[in-house]
Amino acid sequence: MFKPISNATIERLPLYLRFLRVLDVKGRDVVSSVELADMFEITPEQVRRDLSDVGQFGIKGVGYEVKILRRGIEKILGLQYRWSLAVIGAGEFGRAIIEFKDFPEYNFNVNAIFDVDEKLIGTKINGVKVYDFAKLNAVVERKIIDIGVITVPADRAQLVADALIDAGIKGILNFAPKKIAVPPDVHLVNADILIKMTTLTYRLSQD
């Protein structure tokens, strides 16, 4: 029986990975579930459960070999591949994504930017060319884009998503504060800042 890995587990893996990379650079050979747990204020049981859910990384009585676990998590998250991104919307949010400093070490490359502003079309941002949104289909095909990052205003998010889907893109990261509909074969992840902000104002109002 195939047991799917929970989203909660998948979201903890990059945290483990970051720490493992630091340890690896420091030359550490082995790490225990207790040390990983302490780092992230979770239980060692949680760490062991997560890691045994996604693979066979540990050695009983010893711990986890840093390099093996690091490579293992990278592989589960698909970080052994290069990921080619397109950013749609060359506003400040788009630019933040384009210039995001930590992308290279995750093998994420922004290879195209799309906008409707004629003053921006044809220019380069951080060395990446801005294309006319109307030409998305052709450019996506030529540049082999894996993931579309939506950084346009909420009222145009669905339109942009439809264009990405039409161009055959199967992964969408949506920054617009708007629920968008996608077919079952397209993976959508939302990064809705207003949800984060209202979680905070809810908690602050409780005090």
Next chain:
Amino acid sequence: MFKPISNATIERLPLYLRFLRVLDVKGRDVVSSVELADMFEITPEQVRRDLSDVGQFGIKGVGYEVKILRRGIEKILGLQYRWSLAVIGAGEFGRAIIEFKDFPEYNFNVNAIFDVDEKLIGTKINGVKVYDFAKLNAVVERKIIDIGVITVPADRAQLVADALIDAGIKGILNFAPKKIAVPPDVHLVNADILIKMTTLTYRLSQD
């Protein structure tokens, strides 16, 4: 017995709220749990559970009065108050927050920006002054800041958080891809884009 409202519920409330605002503007009086559920691809039972968990908004046999539910959710999320934000880090991410178009309708105001770059200190971004990060304490006190938004690189995130906590700020939104430690009376919400991205690459690699 006090039953705490689950985080999952709190994160769905802003989605309901957005739709309610649209309905309210359109002049709609009443909405049902079925209509709300259809909008967000969840079950009506989930909607009713959420809403009954946070208050007494519905009328049996009728539905929810749009205006009453709207105001109710706004109040639970603390949106009846004005929230004063400081952005720490005037890079592209900071600018995206400063210029975020949807903040006004949530009563969020960016009232101070902090950076260490002397070329930026003293200038204004979107009408908001950039202060020297070294003067955070004094400015936060004078401007009465409620929430600090961390948009600096990962390696400085904890330092910035410590400064915010020291200045008495109780709410932090952290964009840096880094686990930061805060005392129990400080509310921390993480907006870690790399976690979102790796969730996507995980799913895409599964196909």
Next chain:
DNA sequence: TAGATTGTTAATCGATTAACAATC
């Protein structure tokens, strides 16, 4: 062998879904 630590089975906890009584 003794000590340490993983991986898994069982128990618990929390969130979602189902069913239906209450009531407009």
Next chain:
DNA sequence: TAGATTGTTAATCGATTAACAATC
């Protein structure tokens, strides 16, 4: 009264935690 729809109790599902056998 009949139809619609909420709110809540019970059932289910899923994730976390506890306990401990396996084993380095």
